[in-house]
Amino acid sequence: MAIRQGLLALLSRGPRYGYQLRAEFEASTGATWPLNIGQVYTTLSRLERDGLVAPGEQDDQGRVVYTITEAGRAEMARWFGTPVAQADRPRDELVIKLAMAVTAGADVRPIIQAQRTATMGTLQRLTRARRANAEDPAQRLVLDSMIFQAEAEQRWLDHCEAVLAASPQTQERQA
């Protein structure tokens, strides 16, 4: 999980309190990855156990400032230097739904159309959010990533429609 390394990256800019880390994490990811404060403190204590961060003294309000260690910087550098594997994503319900619809001999076109309209709605919403957040480069890149993903789904839907329209098997079923 990248929360660990994300917190290290934020700490590499200077010591931070837990609540600051949470706010900065959300700001950098365009609020697409909300963290609760419990996750932040759990992660910080594991980082401390592994010697990647060091806590300071409690201040008079009981708050603790965390500082990244040399080992922490090395871990962050290792993270930035390692490509992310094409993860075993959770199986995509849409893909399964269309595959099942084809297998069951259902009319797939209305399913594709409804999905395309919904995905376009998502894409429109993301595009508006990106226009509103154009100044912050980190947020912008996160939104861009989601735009590319929605776009890929849309293209795939077009592809499905074209393939099914050309397939004698589905032609027969719909005739």
Place this chain on the structure above:
Amino acid sequence: MSFDPVVRLADVGRVHGDGPGAVTALSEVNLAVGAGELVAVMGPSGSGKSTLLNVAGGLDRPTSGDVVVEDVSLTRLPAGELAALRRRHVGYVFQDLNLIPSLTALENVTLPRELDGIRFRDARRQALEVLAEVGLAEVADRFPDEISGGQRQRVAIARALAGERRLILADEPTGALDTPTGDEILQLLRARCDAGAAVLLVTHEPRYAAWADRVVFLRDGRVADTAAAPMESAR
């Protein structure tokens, strides 16, 4: 809110040829685009997107139904008046740009305004303004083959935008541009739209269609479905 369309297609059909060889490019298309509205048209190749744009801008006539631009029905308009209305109100970005290679960027943008009967000095001033708006002030005196593909695309857009036309029709204006450059083109169209123009955009790229207030999907010349931007007031 009353909806006052800049262009309205009512039950529009377009059939090429007749008899057994007839090709139906559009049928029963109903579509209205209001001032300040950006509508994207998507659909597979051959689904009638360019035909829809041509009919909406009076470059092609429907074989059935009616097209109304700025409250004028184009159906029985004599050719001369149709051409005048088109020049006054419609800016067109063609799928293949249609820039004149022997004219500079500035001259390409100025020429149609001069043809509109505007004095050369005014036409040139307007052209310089709109070239600056699309970020091309520095290359105004270069010829189309002396600028990049993205810059050529922006010249074609500048030409369509010059003269404050109320209806902008753009057929694949992002062509083969990379995504940041394509986004800039959409930014330009969106800005015109927000300034009160009606824009009809043909694109096969979902990312550009997503800039629109509404997305119309064509299939076999018919409107298959429409996606409206979420959070928009109902019309």
